[in-house]
Amino acid sequence: MDPRRPPSRAQPRSSPAGADFDPEDAYLSAGAAAERLGVKHASLYSYASRGLVRSVPAAQGRARLYSRADVERLRTRHDARAGHGAVAASALRFGEPVLDSAITEIVAAGPRVRGHLLVELVAQRITFERTALLLWTGALPDTVPALSARSADATFARVARLLPPSASPLARLALLVPALAVRDLDRFAALPAAEQRRAAQLIKSLAAGVALPDVAAARAALATNCVAAALARATGARRGADVLHAIDAALVLSSDHELNASTFCARIAASTGADLYACFSAGLAALSGPRHGGGCDRVEALVAETGTPRRAASVVRARARRGDALAGFGHPLYPAGDPRTPPLLALGRTLAKKTGGAAAVAARTLLALVDAAADLRGEAPTLDLGLVVIALASSMAPGSASAIFGIGRAAGWTAHVIEQRDSTALLRPRARFRADETQRVA
Numbered sequence: 001m002d003p004r005r006p007p008s009r010a011q012p013r014s015s016p017a018g019a020d021f022d023p024e025d026a027y028l029s030a031g032a033a034a035e036r037l038g039v040k041h042a043s044l045y046s047y048a049s050r051g052l053v054r055s056v057p058a059a060q061g062r063a064r065l066y067s068r069a070d071v072e073r074l075r076t077r078h079d080a081r082a083g084h085g086a087v088a089a090s091a092l093r094f095g096e097p098v099l100d101s102a103i104t105e106i107v108a109a110g111p112r113v114r115g116h117l118l119v120e121l122v123a124q125r126i127t128f129e130r131t132a133l134l135l136w137t138g139a140l141p142d143t144v145p146a147l148s149a150r151s152a153d154a155t156f157a158r159v160a161r162l163l164p165p166s167a168s169p170l171a172r173l174a175l176l177v178p179a180l181a182v183r184d185l186d187r188f189a190a191l192p193a194a195e196q197r198r199a200a201q202l203i204k205s206l207a208a209g210v211a212l213p214d215v216a217a218a219r220a221a222l223a224t225n226c227v228a229a230a231l232a233r234a235t236g237a238r239r240g241a242d243v244l245h246a247i248d249a250a251l252v253l254s255s256d257h258e259l260n261a262s263t264f265c266a267r268i269a270a271s272t273g274a275d276l277y278a279c280f281s282a283g284l285a286a287l288s289g290p291r292h293g294g295g296c297d298r299v300e301a302l303v304a305e306t307g308t309p310r311r312a313a314s315v316v317r318a319r320a321r322r323g324d325a326l327a328g329f330g331h332p333l334y335p336a337g338d339p340r341t342p343p344l345l346a347l348g349r350t351l352a353k354k355t356g357g358a359a360a361v362a363a364r365t366l367l368a369l370v371d372a373a374a375d376l377r378g379e380a381p382t383l384d385l386g387l388v389v390i391a392l393a394s395s396m397a398p399g400s401a402s403a404i405f406g407i408g409r410a411a412g413w414t415a416h417v418i419e420q421r422d423s424t425a426l427l428r429p430r431a432r433f434r435a436d437e438t439q440r441v442a
Contacts (some may be wrong), residue, residue: 250404263412
């Protein structure tokens with residue numbers, strides 16, 4: 001039998017996974033493939049000639065059949081680029097192209113969490129704690145039960161001894177999470193209600209732990225009444241209700257964004273049966289990369305390079321002339337601009353008027369970069385940049401924006417961990433093997 005031909009229906013119906021499987025379902029006719037992709041036959045043939053869609057001879061005649069998997073992969077990539085939502089471009093669960101989730105939907109107006117747009121929650125001044133419970137339970141509570149995170153107090157001193165003063169906020173959190181885990185002997189196989197209490201305590205502990213290795217500051221932050229206040233104290237932000245509101249809004253807008261890299265890592269860990277702390281560690285590891293939460297640090301570096309608001313336009317022009325990207329601009333899911341950012345820019349502009357010294361200059365410089373990028377390049381800022389605006393205008397310590405991102409996103413990690421455990425599926429992507437040059441035989 002020609003190995004290139006699709007198997008016939010007379011052959012046994014089986015698959016490596018052991019489920020019933022019709023081999024001919026793996027192929028589409030040219031007409032069906034072109035219709036699925038929304039293109040003409042000529043475009044389909046072009047895709048095949050470029051190796052984007054594999055094809056095999058049909059059983060009879062000169063017609064060819066086209067790989068359904070390759071067609072679906074191209075379709076999902078096109079949908080993602082067209083702004084139709086974040087969809088997986090390749091198989092994740094032994095052939096399923098996407099994960100089902102009831103938590104967050106990406107729409108043109110931004111993330112919609114359990115039926116509520118995050119930007120609307122901010123406009124209504126819904127707190128981060130209430131948003132977290134919405135993520136975890138599906139219902140927006142009127143009040144939030146008081147929870148103590150004092151158990152972290154004893155851990156702070158031990159972790160502080162291992163941290164150099166120059167450690168970044170995300171590095172502090174990465175060390176603190178496993179230190180808290182080993183003291184929690186009940187962390188395995190926890191029921192959802194217990195995990196929600198554990199998550200609330202852990203998130204508050206992480207917000208306070210940003211102050212490490214200053215143990216006294218971390219303990220003072222832990223004693224505050226909410227996560228935003230803990231972060232403000234831990235990062236040295238200036239006092240004021242306006243600052244607390246801005247930080248809280250930043251946490252809410254950071255809380256979830258569907259299957260982003262860190263959330264997917266947390267879900268993978270959850271699918272193996274890992275405890276909540278391990279899932280947080282997986283999320284933090286992914287978040288630390290410069291193409292995710294670490295992007296906030298790149299925005300801070302751009303501000304330092306620019307120096308003053310007067311230089312913003314010249315820096316943007318120089319980047320454009322060299323063909324360089326601007327850190328903090330252009331989100332692939334929001335061609336018209338990230339909807340989460342305008343509320344943060346508005347809060348940042350208000351805060352910057354009340355801030356003095358170097359923090360005020362830095363905040364105004366970043367806002368000038370936003371204006372210059374819009375005028376000269378037509379580019380809109382992302383959430384990363386919005387978080388940096390809040391951090392600078394609040395006089396927070398360097399690196400605080402990435403801490404806001406991580407602690408806010410931890411609420412979403414928790415929701416996804418609980419949901420993933422309910423599915424009982426092990427997330428195990430498949431690889432399409434491709435030999436590299438060293439393996440090729442002449």
